[in-house]
Amino acid sequence: ARSSTGMESFLVAASIRADDAVSQRDSHCTDQAKPILAYWAIRGLAQPIRLLLEYLHVDYEDKRFEQGLAPAFDKSCWYDVKDTILGDYPFPNLPYFVDGDVVVTQSNAIIRHVARQHNLHGATPDEATRCDIMLEEGMDLRNRTVALAYGRSGKFEDVLPTYAATLRTHLQRYSLFLGTHDWFAGGTLTACDFVMYELLDQNQLMVRGCLDAFPNLRTFCTNFSALPRSQRAATTNHGHT
Structure with missing residues (x-):
């Protein structure tokens, strides 16, 4: 079991890593628009990405598409704009992540994109x-x-x-x-x-x-x-x- 002192050191180290990542990001991205993460208004595939962005203190727009009520769960809020909302990007899908001029779809690709920016894809x-x-x-x-x-x-x-x-x-x-x-x-x-x-x-x-x-x-x-x-x-x- 981890001692209370060890746990404090453990959490402090994690906090320092996050703060370092924030400083690096802010020094390069102060003039850019906020990234946009878009998904349905559920946890689903986007929740780990939200957790990651929150941990990194990323100021982003959490755009949510609200389905209709049961039993139909109308999804027209997304399908009405799917083919136009990302311009000529060839793979419109949810979740999507707009980061400056970069558009990323597929949840694991988004996770990796953010992780590479903030050194959270492994130290070795x-x-x-x-x-x-x-x-x-x-x-x-x-x-x-x-x-x-x-x-x-x-x-x-x-x-x-x-x-x-x-x-x-x-x-x-x-x-x-x-x-x-x-x-x-x-x-x-x-x-x-x-x-x-x-x-x-x-x-x-x-x-x-x-x-x-x-x-x-x-x-x-x-x-x-x-x-x-x-x-x-x-x-x-x-x-x-």
């Missing part, structure tokens, strides 16, 4: 590789979670036990990969941690106690939620999953 080649692995593992987990939430056949409570059993198998693998490290890439906070925290948090809401058998995953979530700005991001950006 090995950490960068581990970060990439967990970004893709995170997408696989998200797809399974989305299938339970949106694409299931049958009642939620009927299919949940099967999902929970499969989830436990994957949590065992995440726990093994994390090992004794503070973060999934190793000793350095990276972009994949924002993705994994969001997905572990979502799954804890659906499968109560799913992390009880994995103390290192619980510690990871506790440490992440204590990072500067992460608490504010979690409370202001929650909404539906």
Whole structure:
């Protein structure tokens, strides 16, 4: 277990890294318009990006497209503008990120774009590789979670036990990969941690106690939620999953 003194040093170091990234950004981008992150008015694919931007103190526009009410969930607010809102950009999609003259779609591409700007893609080649692995593992987990939430056949409570059993198998693998490290890439906070925290948090809401058998995953979530700005991001950006 981390001592109180060790935890304080740990959080201070994380805060210093974020402040350094902010200083570097401000020295180069003071004259640029605010970046725009656009997505549906839910957590979904954009929430890890929101968490990352909040952690980095990035002043950005959080643009949200509001779906209609159930059962139709009208999406015309997006589809009416999809082919024009990004000009001649060939891959209009949600989420999208407009950063000066750069337009980025695909959630992991956005995460990597921001991470590279702020040195959160790994301090070493090995950490960068581990970060990439967990970004893709995170997408696989998200797809399974989305299938339970949106694409299931049958009642939620009927299919949940099967999902929970499969989830436990994957949590065992995440726990093994994390090992004794503070973060999934190793000793350095990276972009994949924002993705994994969001997905572990979502799954804890659906499968109560799913992390009880994995103390290192619980510690990871506790440490992440204590990072500067992460608490504010979690409370202001929650909404539906």
